[in-house]
Amino acid sequence: xxxxxxxxxxxxxxxxxxxxxxxxxxxAFDGDVHVAKxxxxxxxxxxxLGVMSLGAKHxxxxxxxxxxxxxxxxxxxxxxxANAD
Amino acid sequence: xxxxxAPQGPVALSGVGVSTGTGYGPxxxxxxxxxIPAEGESHTGDADAETAAARAALxxxxxxxxxxxxxxxxxxxxxxxxxxxxARDPGLAAxxxxxxxxxxxAARAVHDAFVGYRALLSEAGAFFAARVADLDDVRDxxxxxxxxxxxxxxxxxxxxxVLLAHDLAPADTALLDPDLVLxxxxxxxxxxxxxxxxxxxxxxxxxxxxxxSNLIAEHTPVLVDGATGEVAVRPDPQQVERAKARxxxxxxxxxxxxxxxxxxxxxxxxxxANIGGPQDLPAxxxxxxxxxxxxxxxxxxxxRADAPAHDEQVAAYRAVLEAFPGAKVVVRTLDSGADKxxxxxxxxxxxxxxxxxxRGLRMMRRHPEILRAQLAALADAHRDTxxxxxxxxxxxxxxxxxxxxxxxxxxxxxxxxxxxxxxxxAALRAAxxxxxxxFFSIGTNDLTQYACAADREAGSLSRFQDSWQPGVLELxxxxxxxxxxxxxxxxxxxxAAADPFLACVLVGMxxxxxxxxxxxxxxVRAALAASSLAQCRAAAEAALAARGAAEAKQAARDxxxxxxxxxx
Numbered sequence: 001x002x003x004x005x006x007x008x009x010x011x012x013x014x015x016x017x018x019x020x021x022x023x024x025x026x027x028a029f030d031g032d033v034h035v036a037k038x039x040x041x042x043x044x045x046x047x048x049l050g051v052m053s054l055g056a057k058h059x060x061x062x063x064x065x066x067x068x069x070x071x072x073x074x075x076x077x078x079x080x081x082a083n084a085d
Numbered sequence: 086x087x088x089x090x091a092p093q094g095p096v097a098l099s100g101v102g103v104s105t106g107t108g109y110g111p112x113x114x115x116x117x118x119x120x121i122p123a124e125g126e127s128h129t130g131d132a133d134a135e136t137a138a139a140r141a142a143l144x145x146x147x148x149x150x151x152x153x154x155x156x157x158x159x160x161x162x163x164x165x166x167x168x169x170x171x172a173r174d175p176g177l178a179a180x181x182x183x184x185x186x187x188x189x190x191a192a193r194a195v196h197d198a199f200v201g202y203r204a205l206l207s208e209a210g211a212f213f214a215a216r217v218a219d220l221d222d223v224r225d226x227x228x229x230x231x232x233x234x235x236x237x238x239x240x241x242x243x244x245x246x247v248l249l250a251h252d253l254a255p256a257d258t259a260l261l262d263p264d265l266v267l268x269x270x271x272x273x274x275x276x277x278x279x280x281x282x283x284x285x286x287x288x289x290x291x292x293x294x295x296x297x298s299n300l301i302a303e304h305t306p307v308l309v310d311g312a313t314g315e316v317a318v319r320p321d322p323q324q325v326e327r328a329k330a331r332x333x334x335x336x337x338x339x340x341x342x343x344x345x346x347x348x349x350x351x352x353x354x355x356x357x358a359n360i361g362g363p364q365d366l367p368a369x370x371x372x373x374x375x376x377x378x379x380x381x382x383x384x385x386x387x388x389r390a391d392a393p394a395h396d397e398q399v400a401a402y403r404a405v406l407e408a409f410p411g412a413k414v415v416v417r418t419l420d421s422g423a424d425k426x427x428x429x430x431x432x433x434x435x436x437x438x439x440x441x442x443x444r445g446l447r448m449m450r451r452h453p454e455i456l457r458a459q460l461a462a463l464a465d466a467h468r469d470t471x472x473x474x475x476x477x478x479x480x481x482x483x484x485x486x487x488x489x490x491x492x493x494x495x496x497x498x499x500x501x502x503x504x505x506x507x508x509x510x511a512a513l514r515a516a517x518x519x520x521x522x523x524f525f526s527i528g529t530n531d532l533t534q535y536a537c538a539a540d541r542e543a544g545s546l547s548r549f550q551d552s553w554q555p556g557v558l559e560l561x562x563x564x565x566x567x568x569x570x571x572x573x574x575x576x577x578x579x580x581a582a583a584d585p586f587l588a589c590v591l592v593g594m595x596x597x598x599x600x601x602x603x604x605x606x607x608x609v610r611a612a613l614a615a616s617s618l619a620q621c622r623a624a625a626e627a628a629l630a631a632r633g634a635a636e637a638k639q640a641a642r643d644x645x646x647x648x649x650x651x652x653x
Contacts, residue, residue: 012390015216020167047176048167049202052216058391 002071004064009083013057021081023048031068033078037061045078095319100295101547102314103276104284105585105608105653107332108247108268109325112307113240115250119221120229120237122192132185139181139191142230146223147172149241156262164219171223177202192231199224247307249298252542253280263287268309270298270316275550276580278542282530284311285583288604292316294547312653334652338615339607345375346599346610349647352618354592356610357413357600359578363404368603373610376412376473378526378600379578380405382459383420392429392455398462403470410471415526415578415600417505418459418490420445420479430455440534440541445480445505446490453493460497467499477503477526482510487521505578507531512560519571525564527596529579533557552581553634553641558590562629565595576600585612585653586641592618593625608653615647 010018026033026045035051036042037060043050045064056062062082066074128135147169154165171177177198184194203220222238229236240246245267252273266289274280274293284291290311292298301307301318308317308325317324346356357378358369362385369377385393385401393401406414421427422444423436430452436442449456460476467474478490481504494502503524506512512532515525529552534541536557539549552558561577568575576598581587583605589612591599599609616624624644631637642649 011394015390016167017163020163020170023170044176047174048170049174049206049220050176053202053205053208 001065001067002075004075004079005061006064006079006082007061008056008058010081011058013060014051014054014062014082018081018084019048019051022078023051025074025077025081029066029068029070029074031066031071033064033066033074035065036063095317095321095324098295098297098301098316098318100270100292100298100314100316101276101551102291102311103274103278103281103293104269104289104291105312105335106268106288106290107311107328108290108309109320109328110267110306111244111246111304112249112270112301113242113246114303115239115248115253116235116237117251118237119225120192120232120234122190122196122228122232124193126190126193127188128185128190135185135191135194136182138231139185139195139227140178142191142195142227143172143178143181145230146226149226150223167216168219168223171220172227192228195227195231196224199227247309249301249303249307250280251299252278252293253283263289268292268307268311270295270301270307270309272296272299273542275539275541275543275547276533276552278550282580282602285580285605286602294545331652335608338611338651342607342611342614343373344610346613348592348613348616348618348621350617350619352592354596354613355413355598356606356613357415357576357578357598358603358606359600360405360603363401363408365603366405366408370408372603372606374409374603374606376409377405377414377416378576378598380414380416381420382416382418383425386419386421386427387425388428390428392427392458395458395462395465398459399466402463402466406466406470406472406474412472413475413598414472415475415477415503415576416463417477417479417526418446418456419449421448440531446478446486447480449478450486450489456493457497460494460499464498473501474499475501475503475524477505477524479505479528480508480531481505481518481522482508483514484517484521487518491521491523506560506564507535507579509536509560512536512564515564515567516570519567519573522573524573525568525575526600527561527564527575527577527579529557529561529577529581532560532579533581536560548634551634552579552584552587553628553637555629555631555633555637558594558625558629558637561591561596562594562625565591565597568597569595574598583609585609585648585651586624586638586645588612589616589621589645589648590625590628590641593621593623594629608651611651612645612648612653615651616645620645620647 033045034042035045037054150165150169154162180198181194225237247268250271252271269291271280271293292314308320346354355375357376358374359379361381423439423442487504491502501523504522505528506525507528533552537549539546565575577596578600582599583601588609624641627640627644628637
């Protein structure tokens with residue numbers, strides 16, 4: 001299982017456009033993708049409602065995990081989305 | 086009143102015309118009633134069929150939202166795509182299936198699953214009211230589909246229609262395709278309501294406070310005259326022909342009008358545009374705006390988690406300044422309040438009446454760092470451009486307010502700082518404000534609401550929400566006089582400037598520039614060109630002498646034959 005800690009640089013946090021892009025990228029992946037913030041239970045990165053319920057803001061750290069072929073490449077993409085403006 | 090639902094003969098309704106023009110076509114209704122399945126509603130036993138129905142409704146809604154997004158483009162598309170993702174959310178789908186397996190009907194399961202997420206997201210804190218509204222909208226669409234009820238929101242149509250509504254909120258109309266709407270007719274709302282402002286910005290005819298319009302059956306042909314407020318249900322063909330002929334005369338006059346604003350005897354009145362951001366520039370330039378009289382900078386700040394960064398602000402301001410080299414660009418500093426909250430400021434105690442609350446400059450005096458950052462960005466944006474930058478503060482009440490703002494602007498290196506006159510106390514003290522204000526810009530919408538003590542959105546008060554009220558005109562005249570005596574400029578940037586008759590009256594009272602939504606520019610230009618300054622003055626005098634708004638308007642019409650001849 002691949003895991004990545006990502007500090008959110010996106011000004012709006014994991015909301016609005018970045019959240020949509022994040023979920024779309026995760027949904028295109030065959031395996032399971034999860035994202036967690038702090039001690040809260042991880043949510044599916046394919047669920048926009050789950051991702052938004054994290055309330056991840058600019059400067060927060062999230063942990064993204066993925067299982068399956070191409071997991072590392074997917075995590076690269078997701079980290080990039082969380083950091084873009 | 087005859088029952089307008091009856092399928093025979095024409096029926097005449099009337100309301101308040103707030104945006105001129107004529108629209109004729111089938112009526113469709115915007116419904117905001119959210120469908121709610123009965124509490125604890127259960128299915129008949131076939132959980133698989135119920136699950137399939139729920140899935141189909143979710144997917145159908147997602148597909149429609151995606152499709153509408155593709156048609157809408159730009160920001161609307163982002164919102165609609167996010168909504169489609171909500172409808173396709175795998176966590177939500179699993180929750181719905183679980184509830185159906187537990188016996189709930191598809192509609193109830195969908196309803197409850199959305200309500201669960203709504204609570205979860207509200208708790209997450211960083212979830213804006215706008216996104217909660219988006220989520221609720223998806224829920225209502227899916228539930229309505231499952232219950233076989235009309236989907237709430239803007240009606241879906243492939244042919245142009247007259248939009249009927251109780252009233253319109255900005256959110257209802259964000260997704261509206263202006264090419265498909267012929268006119269607005271609402272039961273509520275006054276001349277300064279959101280419906281009126283939106284209609285004028287889109288150049289669509291609108292009648293508000295139209296009693297009985299809630300009884301018009303959908304698909305019934307309706308003729309709307311946004312100048313007179315007449316709404317004819319099933320009009321006869323001659324009536325439609327006459328209305329079309331009038332509209333043609335008006336369109337021709339608007340098309341003929343070019344060049345800077347001036348009366349027929351050469352008195353110049355710069356015609357400026359009201360804009361919300363760089364996206365409104367093409368229309369303003371195309372329709373001949375001679376500058377910007379009101380740049381509503383708050384659109385840059387609303388509905389976002391953090392304040393816009395310096396560079397982002399500079400870019401937005403510079404785009405506008407660069408579009409008008411050598412011309413006046415008036416930027417209104419951030420105008421926010423309980424009705425337009427900022428997500429990045431700490432939540433405030435709810436205000437029972439936001440219009441009378443801590444808004445505009447009052448809020449900036451509590452959070453001066455936001456205003457200072459904005460003024461600094463404006464100063465940076467102004468550097469290396471040739472525009473004549475003016476900044477003005479909203480909701481100024483007394484000289485102390487004006488002095489505070491002028492000092493902040495001067496500290497940022499901005500030379501021309503003025504005030505909006507929209508609080509009656511400011512109009513009454515205009516002569517004393519001239520020392521601290523480089524110019525005045527009268528916001529007639531709020532000035533009317535405050536002077537006449539009439540909430541902008543309450544339909545039953547439309548007689549008082551009218552800038553033609555002689556009391557409002559008196560305040561405008563007083564402000565213009567004080568400005569002239571102190572050699573200050575005095576513009577009007579409220580909706581009153583967009584009314585061709587009222588525009589002439591304002592000029593007659595000494596207002597020296599008019600700013601409006603760009604679509605109103607050609608007709609106002611034509612109205613000025615059809616009147617002399619003496620006629621404008623006579624019209625102003627006649628309006629000020631009237632006993633009420635309707636009489637003031639009629640008196641001005643009688644004094645301005647050139648404008649009447651334009652078919653307005």
